[in-house]
Amino acid sequence: MPKRVWLLIIGMLVNVTGNSFLWPLTTIYMHDYLGKSLSVAGLVLMVNAAAAIIGNLLGGVLFDKIGGYRSIMGGIIVTTLALAGLTMWHDFTQFAVFYTIIGFSGGIVFPSMYAMVGTVWPEGGRKAFNAIYLAQNVGVAIGPAMAGFLAAYSFDYIFAANLGMYILFFLIALFGFKSMSISPVSHTSVFNEKKKIRKKAPFQALMIVSIGYLMCWIGYVQWQSTIAAYTQQIGITLPQYSFLWTINGLLIVLGQPFIQPIIKRIEDNIKRQLVVGIIIMMVSYVVVAFAQDFSMFIAAMVILTIGEMFAWPAVPALANQLAPKGREGFYQGIVNSVATSGRMIGPLFGGLMVDLYGMPALFLVVTLLSGIAIFTSLIYDRPLKKEMEKNLQETYTQ
Numbered sequence: 001m002p003k004r005v006w007l008l009i010i011g012m013l014v015n016v017t018g019n020s021f022l023w024p025l026t027t028i029y030m031h032d033y034l035g036k037s038l039s040v041a042g043l044v045l046m047v048n049a050a051a052a053i054i055g056n057l058l059g060g061v062l063f064d065k066i067g068g069y070r071s072i073m074g075g076i077i078v079t080t081l082a083l084a085g086l087t088m089w090h091d092f093t094q095f096a097v098f099y100t101i102i103g104f105s106g107g108i109v110f111p112s113m114y115a116m117v118g119t120v121w122p123e124g125g126r127k128a129f130n131a132i133y134l135a136q137n138v139g140v141a142i143g144p145a146m147a148g149f150l151a152a153y154s155f156d157y158i159f160a161a162n163l164g165m166y167i168l169f170f171l172i173a174l175f176g177f178k179s180m181s182i183s184p185v186s187h188t189s190v191f192n193e194k195k196k197i198r199k200k201a202p203f204q205a206l207m208i209v210s211i212g213y214l215m216c217w218i219g220y221v222q223w224q225s226t227i228a229a230y231t232q233q234i235g236i237t238l239p240q241y242s243f244l245w246t247i248n249g250l251l252i253v254l255g256q257p258f259i260q261p262i263i264k265r266i267e268d269n270i271k272r273q274l275v276v277g278i279i280i281m282m283v284s285y286v287v288v289a290f291a292q293d294f295s296m297f298i299a300a301m302v303i304l305t306i307g308e309m310f311a312w313p314a315v316p317a318l319a320n321q322l323a324p325k326g327r328e329g330f331y332q333g334i335v336n337s338v339a340t341s342g343r344m345i346g347p348l349f350g351g352l353m354v355d356l357y358g359m360p361a362l363f364l365v366v367t368l369l370s371g372i373a374i375f376t377s378l379i380y381d382r383p384l385k386k387e388m389e390k391n392l393q394e395t396y397t398q
Contacts, residue, residue, distance in 0.1 A: 004120045005128060007176040011169060012113055012135040018165030019106060020143020021150075021158050026099070029155055034092045042347075044096050048103035049344035053337045055107020060115065060333020062108065064326055068116040069177045071329070075108035076170045083163040087156070107340065111332035118320035118328055120180050126267055129320070130313040134253060141249030201387035202322040205380045206331060209274075210338045212376030213315050215369040216278060217342020218349055219285065222366060223304070225347035226354050227288065231297065240294050244301045251305045259309055270318045274377040277311025280304075282370035289363035 030041040062071035082101040085094065117128045150157040231241045266272045284304035291297050316335050323331035353362040
């Protein structure tokens, strides 16, 4: 991969590692240390996710307007200041405010990073986005492990370590990303091309894919909420449940050589990648529905992870393909905000389903949602085909 892509990978790794110091322990911190109920903690997490959605959309627009370097630096600076506030003040109100700001400013960074890697290495295709996806998962694997170690001494170390990682990210971006800056002129000039703006087919295709992407995330996030609670009810210990996510992170990294031959065969067919990935994830929900011991949960997690390895990198890669020139950031912002929406809606949706109808009903509904995602993956390109047919007819008429 080009050197510039490696810089983006390292930056994403540091960014996600820093974020991962905080999010796994946020609920515990608010409940056990600040004395707040789980409902209040859940509300803070929901507000944080909502702020992240706004940040995702704004980050995509900023990428197109002012370039990737400036939008990323802006998000990093605001996040660093908010983390400094968390390090110095530990009152609940201040924590909730700073944590919401972190959700917003962190949300600005992610679509810009994805749009940047697609812009600086366009010939990389899916490989570029898969590399960023891998960096995220390595960060998710490292961050919580280090956070647990530091939290054993003091939560203050968690905030300080998170701040330290963001200062490092700031330095990497300051000296490494500036050379990748895309001139805003090239991004705004598309607005003068009225013919391109009037073509709605790529945006319609993205919206269709996004519906399925949202369905997938609503199902996926159940592993972090309702399924997590379910494992405790049937006697799976907390360390065993945590180990499932260790398997997830390790398999994503170590399993790449095994799935690459398959990916290579369907590399140019993103529709097939999506459908294969979602079907595999759907199988995992069927397995976990019948799981009664830890070995079955391991099997379900392995299947789920293999599915996400196909599906998750394919969506930003598709968004990059669909985006008209100058709208790459906006399209990546939509994709990131859809994923964040799924993480926000999923726990509430799953909790209501379990409370009203029980776990079997939830597994059935999640499987049906996966079916919807398969359907949207199969039909997303219809607007593109219609537009192509229309253009051919117009050309033939002329």
